[in-house]
Amino acid sequence: MRCTVRLSVALALVFVLAFPALSQTTFRALTISGVVKMEDGQAPPNPALIVLWCDGRREPQFNTNRNGKFSFRLGADPAAMAPDSRSQLPSRQIGATGPDRSYVNLQNCEVEAVLAGYSSSRIQLGRRSVFESSDIGVIILHPLAKGEGSFISVNSAAAPDNARQLFEKAGQEMKKPRPDTGKAIKQLTKAVAAYPAYAEAWNLLGRAQALNTDYSSARESFEKAATADPKFVSPMLALALLEMQQRHFKECADWAAKTLKLLPALGEANYYMAISQMSLGNPGAAEGPARAAAASPDATEFPKAHFILGNVLAQRGDIKAAAAEFRKYVELEPNSAAAQATKKQLAEWEAAGALK
Numbered sequence: 001m002r003c004t005v006r007l008s009v010a011l012a013l014v015f016v017l018a019f020p021a022l023s024q025t026t027f028r029a030l031t032i033s034g035v036v037k038m039e040d041g042q043a044p045p046n047p048a049l050i051v052l053w054c055d056g057r058r059e060p061q062f063n064t065n066r067n068g069k070f071s072f073r074l075g076a077d078p079a080a081m082a083p084d085s086r087s088q089l090p091s092r093q094i095g096a097t098g099p100d101r102s103y104v105n106l107q108n109c110e111v112e113a114v115l116a117g118y119s120s121s122r123i124q125l126g127r128r129s130v131f132e133s134s135d136i137g138v139i140i141l142h143p144l145a146k147g148e149g150s151f152i153s154v155n156s157a158a159a160p161d162n163a164r165q166l167f168e169k170a171g172q173e174m175k176k177p178r179p180d181t182g183k184a185i186k187q188l189t190k191a192v193a194a195y196p197a198y199a200e201a202w203n204l205l206g207r208a209q210a211l212n213t214d215y216s217s218a219r220e221s222f223e224k225a226a227t228a229d230p231k232f233v234s235p236m237l238a239l240a241l242l243e244m245q246q247r248h249f250k251e252c253a254d255w256a257a258k259t260l261k262l263l264p265a266l267g268e269a270n271y272y273m274a275i276s277q278m279s280l281g282n283p284g285a286a287e288g289p290a291r292a293a294a295a296s297p298d299a300t301e302f303p304k305a306h307f308i309l310g311n312v313l314a315q316r317g318d319i320k321a322a323a324a325e326f327r328k329y330v331e332l333e334p335n336s337a338a339a340q341a342t343k344k345q346l347a348e349w350e351a352a353g354a355l356k
Helices: 002-018 020-024 154-158 161-174 181-194 199-211 215-228 234-245 249-262 267-279 283-295 304-316 319-332 337-351
Strands: 027-029 031-038 049-054 057-063 069-073 095-097 103-114 118-120 123-129 135-143
Touching: 031 103, 031 123, 057 069, 103 118, 103 135, 123 135, 154 199, 161 181, 161 199, 181 199, 199 215, 199 234, 215 234, 234 249, 234 267, 249 267, 267 283, 267 304, 283 304, 304 319, 304 337, 319 337
Parallel strands: 031 135
Antiparallel strands: 027 095, 031 069, 049 057, 049 103, 103 123, 118 135
């Protein structure tokens, strides 16, 4: 028996020595889980995007489920990750490598939730073991701005049961990583037919149609949502974004203005207004909204607000102030094409002695 044990050990040592790469490349992915809640303890009205911040760099991960819960491996399969147009970094696996490295150093990393109209608490990850519980606790969402507007429509309370059930089924479908938009559109079309004042159903219908690249129908649905509940800002923001993506900057500015009438300090609406005014050739009109977006609680979601401010100040001849804004932009969005051009401009100013 002793010989057998010794022989087994000897063979194991030979195996490790002969194939050292195999003994060093063991990878254990790090999983985190938790829950996102509103201030009153309820689940968020819509899925929230979970974002990882490491050394000031932003990496979107996954969406919460309908109960606000989330669980995923950090930097998992990019195809399964939540789509996010503001992501600057490629996905990467995060975990421990090698047989003796069970801990991952995430001292400079935090996790937050992103949902339009809300700011988020952050949870610092610190030094974590791949073998310990993945639960990092509760992330709390706080309303961003005070005003008459709301991200929840009061009309929903009066929806009949059949319309509400169709809306909830469509909502569950739309929360999936790869939703069946055709199925959701059919359910939502029936819901708004049963209850034409169902603003949240019209809004979700617009989102489904936009995912289907049916922008004309999406625009119509968002407009009906805004008409059904004039204080419901979600469809107004969706329309501002849709018009901006279609390069209809006058229309984008109009919807941003309507939103700002209801929630004057809302960062997202100010951001759309700043982009629209700058694109329309009105840098003076872009400055105030850009500053408001850059100063909002969710400012990290709008790094280009600093880029806009830098351009406004440069056109005014205030090169030092412009350079300060450009540096903030490069810090927040270092890998974008605009950041490369910004770095070149900063280098030229530096070489010319304009920043002394």
